Amino acid sequence: MMAGVQRVATSVVSKPMANQAKENFGTQALGEVIISLEAVGVRYKRRGGLLRKPDYFQALQGIDLDIYRGETLGVVGRNGAGKSTLLRLIAGIIKPDSGTITNHGVSVSLLALAAGFDAELPGTDNAIFSGMLLGYTRRQVEARLDDIEAFSELGDFMHQPVKTYSSGMRSRLGFAVAMYMTPDVLLLDEVLSVGDKEFRKKAEAEMMKKLHSDQTVILVSHSEAQIDRVCDRKIEL
Amino acid sequence: MREKEASSPGLVNPSPMPLVDEAAKWAMEAMRNQQWQEAAQRWAVLQHAYPDEAMVWIQAGICHRQLGNLAMAQNLLESAVERFPGRPAGILELTEVAYANNDTSRVAALLEQARERFPNHMPVLLKSAELEQRLGHPADAERYNVQAREQFADHPQPWVQYAELAMQREEWSLALSRWVEVRQRFPEHPAGYNRAALAAEQAGDVRHARRLRLAREYGQKWLESFDEPSQTEKQALDDKISPPTRRHWLAFIDLIWTKARLNLKSEASQNYLRYLWWVIDPLLYMSVFYLVFGMLLNRGGEGFVAYLLTGLVPFQWFAKTLQQTSNSIVSNKGLMNQVHISPLFFPLVGIVQNSGKQLLVFFMLGIFLVFYGLPPTVHWLAFIPVMLVQLFLMAIFSCTLAMLVPFVRDLTNLIPTGIQFMLFCSGVFYSASIIPEQWRSLFFLNPMANILYQYRLILIEHQWPDWQGLGWVLLGCLLGSVLLFWLYRRVESVLPRVVIE
Structure with a gap:
């Protein structure tokens, strides 16, 4: 497809005013660096085996990036530009082939909607397991079950198997489970577009709240307009 | 096309006279498109048809002022004031003409006259505040604004002006707090968000500015939730869930x-x-x-x-x-x-x-x-x-x-x-x-x-x-x-x- 095409991350600090925080409307100055990437590269093996020379696809190359505490960082790029790979790297799910990633002791998690859902099981069971997968303890997620039910607006469907849900209902449940998660760094991969129009607005408002509190957020989106609207800084892959 | 449609009933076919509001739309449309010349002509036509409507005189005056025909504008507006002594609009538009002539003393005289004749008229008070602000008398401006706000608390304009006065003086934090008041009273008013965002930006708080712009979509409640988390949210914050970097082995076993x-x-x-x-x-x-x-x-x-x-x-x-x-x-x-x-x-x-x-x-x-x-x-x-x-x-x-x-x-x-x-x-x-x-x-x-x-x-x-x-x-x-x-x-x-x- 695009073998060997080299992509270089251009890190653009788009808001030079960010450093001029005055008065007391919440601090703006870029905080300490909490995660830093240095010359990070990732390549995937496309084919190859014992008898054939392996063929690689360079997903990311030479990425230098510092992530600051409290910022909202937007990541834009075409399909296949390596946006999701970058998030996986930052989340610590995968390691780079070259370069280094330093995490200065912060918890990072990827907001995964409907992770590990089993279609045969009712919404409650799925909410509990999915929550536990994301990092809640069982008690924490059980204590929030009522809130999850209320936020997802599923009503009786909460006790029906997920296979009877529409795709919108599935993502509503997934979102309701995930939104209580507050890791130091929250990674969002195109999650601001779930459910129907009404729910999307509600979900977006809830997410925006995270984006605008002191949470560090890295947001991946196809929509550059959305990134510009909500992010302090953006990078292009 | 549209012009023809609108003009035909009144001019070509004389029998049923359309209502003045209907006819005015025709001229207003040109004004909305800022085609002042065209609008002035349309108002002139309407002047003949509806000479007893204050609107046709005043609007024609506005068009001429926009075109720079200040003398013509003044004539039209003065005759409006004369013909319709019960309406303050003519006087207020005359102040605009005076502003265009850079004649602030004339503005002051006009406004004084207006205040005498229409003591409890909101636009008069607002214009007075505006003038004082221009003349560099912020205290007087605030005084007129207070009057307007007290008497017309249900109208957004005095409140918006209240914030704008602070904006004009570049007192950004004061402006921001006044915009808060605007939003609380008129959550639907766009200025409460857009103009406040500008104030935040000027104050150097880019993030707050962005938040304000987004709040236009998500509403004042959403915005307030940042400042004072509600009881339930406070509780949610207290036991907020931060996932561990590595799962505890007991949690892992529970998961399995x-x-x-x-x-x-x-x-x-x-x-x-x-x-x-x-x-x-x-x-x-x-x-x-x-x-x-x-x-x-x-x-x-x-x-x-x-x-x-x-x-x-x-x-x-x-x-x-x-x-x-x-x-x-x-x-x-x-x-x-x-x-x-x-x-x-x-x-x-x-x-x-x-x-x-x-x-x-x-x-x-x-x-x-x-x-x-x-x-x-x-x-x-x-x-x-x-x-x-x-x-x-x-x-x-x-x-x-x-x-x-x-x-x-x-x-x-x-x-x-x-x-x-x-x-x-x-x-x-x-x-x-x-x-x-x-x-x-x-x-x-x-x-x-x-x-x-x-x-x-x-x-x-x-x-x-x-x-x-x-x-x-x-x-x-x-x-x-x-x-x-x-x-x-x-x-x-x-x-x-x-x-x-």
Whole structure:
């Protein structure tokens, strides 16, 4: 497809005013660096085996990036530009082939909607397991079950198997489970577009709240307009 | 087109006069498009048709002011003031003309006149405040604004002006707090967000500015939730959930246990007979062996069916588990790339899940043995440690295979054959005693052979197991598990990539 095409991350600090925080409307100055990437590269093996020379696809190359505490960082790029790979790297799910990633002791998690859902099981069971997968303890997620039910607006469907849900209902449940998660760094991969129009607005408002509190957020989106609207800084892959 | 439509009733066809509001739309449209020349002409036409409407005079004046015909504008507006002494609009528009002439003293005179004639008119008060602000008398400006706000508290304009006055003086923080008041009173008013955002930007708070712009979409409530979290939210903040960098091992075990239980539930929910299958399945299985070997063939001598089943039942546990878990990491590649989780999770869930079902099978085997004429003895107690060692052994085998398969997918093709081979090497169908003495230690190197031998000692021979043999298997498993833990740590971040390659 695009073998060997080299992509270089251009890190653009788009808001030079960010450093001029005055008065007391919440601090703006870029905080300490909490995660830093240095010359990070990732390549995937496309084919190859014992008898054939392996063929690689360079997903990311030479990425230098510092992530600051409290910022909202937007990541834009075409399909296949390596946006999701970058998030996986930052989340610590995968390691780079070259370069280094330093995490200065912060918890990072990827907001995964409907992770590990089993279609045969009712919404409650799925909410509990999915929550536990994301990092809640069982008690924490059980204590929030009522809130999850209320936020997802599923009503009786909460006790029906997920296979009877529409795709919108599935993502509503997934979102309701995930939104209580507050890791130091929250990674969002195109999650601001779930459910129907009404729910999307509600979900977006809830997410925006995270984006605008002191949470560090890295947001991946196809929509550059959305990134510009909500992010302090953006990078292009 | 539209022009024709609008003009035809009033001008070409004289019979029914349209209402002035209808006709005014025609001229207003040109004003909206800022076609002042066109608008002025249309108002001139309307002046003839509706000379008793204040609007046509005043609007015509506005158009001419926009065109720069200030004298003409003044004439029109003055005649409006004269013709309609009860309306302040003419005077107010005259102030605009005076502003255009840079004649602030004339503006002041006009406004004073307006205040005398219309003491409680909001636009008059607002214009007065505006003038004072322009003249550099902020205190007077604020005074008029206070009057306007007191008398017209339900109207947004005085409140917006209140904030704008601060904006004009570049007192950004004051302006921001005034915009808060605007938003609280008129949550739908766009200025409360857009203009406030500008103030925040000027104050250097880019993030607050962005938040204000977004609040235009999400509403004032959303915005307020940042400042003073409500009671429930406060509570949510108190016990906010921050996931640990690495899961606690107890949480990991709970996760495995939960998933295994849910898998069993899910599996059962797909059948009509649900959990009953867990009993029916082994029952059928044992019945087949009983029929074929015990009744039809009558082979193997006395007690062969019991001998066969005490080997076959534990072996099936081993085989099924291995088959189910060997591909578990590959088949969960989606999940592995979504959440941070040790890949050990996947084979372990399969093991626990299968073991849950196996407990029932063992129970059925016990019942069978009793009916077969092998009643329980105290030695059956040793069944538990033997079963646990087998569980441990299976965990080692399963986790090793599950880890290797992602790297060498071809292995999956070998697994069924491998299990067959194991079946024949473990003495399921024959007794270890038929193996020549010199090969026997080699035979027992196969841990499954060792374990099956232990089961039979307990269940059929009514003896205690060969603790030493069991001990060796356990030791092997312990060493294996240490090695496995180490290996899994090493491949943890490699596997999510390997599985999708």
